[in-house]
Amino acid sequence: MSDRKSYQQTYYQKNKVRLKERSNRRYAEKREEIRVTQNAYARSHRHEAQERQRTWREVHPEEYKEQARRGYATSAKRRAQIKLHTARRRAVSKCTCCTAEQFRAVYWAAELVGGEVDHVRALALGGIHCVKNLQILSVEAHKEKTKSDLAKCRRLHATAK
């Protein structure tokens, strides 16, 4: 090893804490900028990165298992986020199979029996405004159903956070 290299290493070892703090601070200040550069680099070097990952997985099977386990927890969060996103998109959309007449018939029937119209799969949970997704519930049952839908919605939001 050259003198210069070993000098650098000794210097680093001696000032490790200070140097790390400085680099963390710089990273925090320029995080957005760095992220853009890193993403661009990652995109243009994707195949090399995949190759490196494959090699790493073969050399470190245990660490890989651990990472995969943690990755699963992250993707549960991601799954919830996607679910919510889909739900929001669908909440404003109506089916194309039912006519206004058919909808009116359901609401009229509900009125006739003194019940309320409910979306089986709540709109906020990705349900569609479609006759097939409608049911007539008693006022009391509708209250309970709404409560459970809201609870589901809250759970989903908490998971996606």
Ligand SMILES: [Zn+2]
């Ligand atoms: Zn429909």
